[in-house]
Amino acid sequence: MDLPAGYRLDSTDETVQRLNVWLNNEAINPEVTNTVSYVGFGGPRFFLVLSPVQPNPHVAFMVVRTEKAEQVPQVMQRLRQRFLDDFPEAAGRVKQMWMGSAEPGFVEIRLLGPDAEVLYQKGNQLVDGLRAMPGSLDVRHDWENKAPRAKIVVDQVRARRAGISSRDVALWLQTHMDGLDVTEYREGDIAIPVRARSIGEHRSGLGDLWNVKVTSSQTGKVVPLTQIADIQVESDFYRISRRNQERCLTVELKHELLRAPELFAATKPLIDGLQLDADYRWEVGGEIEQGAETMGKLMQWMPICIFGILVLLIWQFNSFRRPLIIFITIPLAFTGGFIGLLIMGAPFDFFAMLGLLSLAGVIINNGIVLIDKIDSDRAAGSEPYTAIVAAALSRFRPILMTTVTTVFGLLPLIISLDPLFFSMAVILAFGLMFGTILTLGVVPALYAVLFRVKAG
Numbered sequence: 001m002d003l004p005a006g007y008r009l010d011s012t013d014e015t016v017q018r019l020n021v022w023l024n025n026e027a028i029n030p031e032v033t034n035t036v037s038y039v040g041f042g043g044p045r046f047f048l049v050l051s052p053v054q055p056n057p058h059v060a061f062m063v064v065r066t067e068k069a070e071q072v073p074q075v076m077q078r079l080r081q082r083f084l085d086d087f088p089e090a091a092g093r094v095k096q097m098w099m100g101s102a103e104p105g106f107v108e109i110r111l112l113g114p115d116a117e118v119l120y121q122k123g124n125q126l127v128d129g130l131r132a133m134p135g136s137l138d139v140r141h142d143w144e145n146k147a148p149r150a151k152i153v154v155d156q157v158r159a160r161r162a163g164i165s166s167r168d169v170a171l172w173l174q175t176h177m178d179g180l181d182v183t184e185y186r187e188g189d190i191a192i193p194v195r196a197r198s199i200g201e202h203r204s205g206l207g208d209l210w211n212v213k214v215t216s217s218q219t220g221k222v223v224p225l226t227q228i229a230d231i232q233v234e235s236d237f238y239r240i241s242r243r244n245q246e247r248c249l250t251v252e253l254k255h256e257l258l259r260a261p262e263l264f265a266a267t268k269p270l271i272d273g274l275q276l277d278a279d280y281r282w283e284v285g286g287e288i289e290q291g292a293e294t295m296g297k298l299m300q301w302m303p304i305c306i307f308g309i310l311v312l313l314i315w316q317f318n319s320f321r322r323p324l325i326i327f328i329t330i331p332l333a334f335t336g337g338f339i340g341l342l343i344m345g346a347p348f349d350f351f352a353m354l355g356l357l358s359l360a361g362v363i364i365n366n367g368i369v370l371i372d373k374i375d376s377d378r379a380a381g382s383e384p385y386t387a388i389v390a391a392a393l394s395r396f397r398p399i400l401m402t403t404v405t406t407v408f409g410l411l412p413l414i415i416s417l418d419p420l421f422f423s424m425a426v427i428l429a430f431g432l433m434f435g436t437i438l439t440l441g442v443v444p445a446l447y448a449v450l451f452r453v454k455a456g
Helices: 009-023 069-086 116-131 156-162 166-177 206-211 260-272 287-300 302-317 321-344 350-379 384-394 396-415 422-450
Strands: 032-039 060-066 107-112 136-141 147-154 180-187 190-196 213-215 222-224 229-236 246-255 281-286
Touching: 009 032, 009 060, 009 069, 060 069, 107 116, 107 260, 107 287, 116 136, 116 246, 116 260, 147 166, 147 206, 156 166, 166 180, 166 213, 206 229, 246 260, 260 281, 260 287, 281 287, 287 302, 287 350, 302 321, 302 350, 321 350, 321 422, 350 384, 350 396, 350 422, 384 396, 384 422, 396 422
Parallel strands: none
Antiparallel strands: 032 060, 107 246, 107 281, 136 246, 147 229, 180 190, 213 222
16 A cells, blocks of 8 residues: 555554454455554565565555455455545555466566656556556555655755854754764663654644755854755655666556456557657566566477477387377367367466476377387287277276376366466366377377378
C-alpha cells in the first residue's frame, strides 16, 4: 500500500490501523484469521521470490491470512473495493502469493532515456491509458507522485547585516528537521547520544519552516529565517530510478482475465502511441521477460542434447530408421499434452515445458523397449510381421501399467490445481495416455512401413 509521497509515518500507521480493524472484523471478513502489518518498510523477506518494498514513511505492507485458499479471491475483491471506497488517496495493491520466479500475469513496461521530465510525462500518459483499459488492475509507476520541496535561498546581504552565515542557516535547519547531537549520556561503557530537535508538532509540514529561527554563531543574535532567506516551495521528483546507470521509469500492471502475453499485446498500441524520440526506448519486463530468460537458458543446450540422444540411438540400434520411428512419435505425443492443457485450462508455463521434456523421455524409452523386442524376436527366427504383432502384445501390459500408475500419481496435482506443478502434471498425464496409443499402435505401423514388412 502506497500513500502519496510526503505522508508522515503516523498518517500511514493510522491508515493501516483502520485496515486492520476492517480486515479482522468477523462480521465482514469471517475468512480472515489474522493480519501482520509493517509500516514504513516491507518487513523481512519471508517468501523467496517476494522482494520487500523499499523503506519509506508513506509505505506499508500487510500480510493477510485466511482459513482456506478458496477464500482468498473473495477477500481480495472486498479489499480492492475497500480501497476505492474509503482510501481514494492510497494506491492499494492486493496480491495473492504466487509460486515461481515472477508473479503470474504481471507485466512491466520500462521507459528509458536521458530526461527525467520526459520519462515522467510519458509514464503518466501510459498509466492513464492503461487505467482506462477495462479489467486492468494495480496500474502504477515506480517514480510515484511528485513531492513538495522547500528551497531555502539565503540573501547574503541581509544575512551579513544580521551577522548570520550560510553555515548557521544550514546548522539550524538540520537541528529543526533531523536533529543535532549535542552531547552524550554514558552508562558504564555505553555512550547514548543526546539529540536536540524541534518537537514533532512544530516540524510536521512545510509551513513550519516559516517559524524557524536562526542563532548567529558570532553574536548569538536570534533572527527569524524569513528575515534573511526566501522560502520557495516547488514540486520535484520523489524518486528517480535507474537501470544499468540509465534513468528508467517502470510501469506495472495486471489484468483480471488476460494473461501476461495477451495483456502485453493489448498494451502495445498504447506504447506505440507514446511516440518516443530517438534517445528514448522501452523494454518489457515482468513475467514475459522472466519467461524469455528462463526459456533461453533452457533452450541453449537443447540442440546439443537432442543431437546426443540421436547419436546414442543410432549407436544402440546401428540403424537410422529405428531412431527415426521414435522421433516421429514424440511430436504426436506432444499433441496429447496440448489437448490436455486446452481441456483443463492450464497455462503453458515453464513447468509445462519441463513436462514436455519429461514426456519426450518416456516416449523415447517406450519406443526403445518395443523396437528392441521386435528386433529380438526377428533375431530368434520369427517372421517380421509375426515379430511386430507379438512384440506389441507382449509389451502391452508393461507399458499400459506404467502409464496408469504414473497418471494416478499425477492426479492429486491435477485435482488440487497445484499452483506450481498443475501444468506439468496435465502435460504428463494426457501426453502419456496419448503416447501409449502411439507406442502400441503407431510405432509398429511405422516399423512395418519403413522396413517394408507385409502382413501374412
